[in-house]
Amino acid sequence: VVGDRFVFDSEVLFNPGSADLAPEGQVQIARVVDTLKKVVNQIPPGINWILRVDGHTDNIPLSGLGQFADNWTLSQARALSVVKFMQYSLGFPPERLAAAGFGEYQPVASGDTPSARAQNRRIELKLTER
Template sequence: MRKTSYSVITLFLFIGLFASCVVMSPKKYNAIIAQKDSLSLGWENARMKITSLEEIISGLKSDSTLLQAKITDLEDKIKGMNDSFTSLRSNSSSEISKLEANLKKLEADLQKREARLREVEDILRKRDEATNALKNKLQKALLGFQQSGLTVDIRNGKVYVSLTDKLLFSSGSIVIDEKGKLALRELAKVLKTQPEINISVEGHTDNQRVVNLGQIKDNWDLSVLRATSVVRFLTETEKIENGRITATGKGEYQPIEEGSSSEVRSRNRRIEIVLSPKLDELYNLIK
């Protein structure tokens, strides 16, 4: 009896449980399955996006670290530049003062140089005026000898009185003849009035070899001895101061013109008396 009771109770419980269950249709079941699959796919996509974003965030953090290092480096450089600028600005005043002092010194030196240049130009102008005046005096004093081969001209600021050998010497001789002495006396009269003039007597010959002239070995000897004869006449006879006159021999090596004709050789055989002003004042200025 008790066993029958248990069977009845179990039956009733089964009937109740079956009655309480709701039967699900296939359509609804498929919809639930589809929704589950969609949620699974969305979750997977979301997980992949999260992974990608995490990678991006990691890269950005790395870039941020690099940028921060660069910013720190630039800030250090800017600080160094500011320090240099501050130092330069503090030193600029003293440097400008030095430059201004140097500029003033240069301007003063320039003014001195310009003043000296004006003095030199004034001395040279006076020299040129004196040279031209001396040339005119000599041309007037020696006018009567110009047809005999005497010339007066200016070269390089000096007066050249050129006398052909036939005006002073016989052929091959070193003794001044009377006509030559007359010309030298007239020249000496002018030179005595010009004590500031230095005198150089130069002997020149042609290119023909010297033969049968005793102790005269060559044209060097002949040119020097003729120049010396003129110097002795001017100093010993005409009393020109020894200290302002010199004698030199040029031989055949400074001809007036090249050639071997008798006319050319005659012009090359000459005594040149070179007159130049004393330039002590000028030399003192340019030391």
């Protein structure tokens, strides 16, 4: 947990260049969803909330020869993969989910180092009002 959101390193959830949730990633997301289900039961009925799943990449351009043309596409596909897993495998209500991909354009770490790039490759889950 970082501030008001759950943050996962992409390496924990996905294999490099892939948007398919790895088995360990499924375990990590399932743990958070268990917690979230308890939290959302405490939200008053009048509050119209969603869980935003945001995908982020580092600033290394993709070759364009693989499955994903660029970091925009990869970040969106990863966010959508998490959303679909939450809906279809964990029973999270789809009307409460939103997926967004930000590519490399919302970094949390500055610099062009392996450490900064690793911090920027992430998935964030955040409860917010619609």
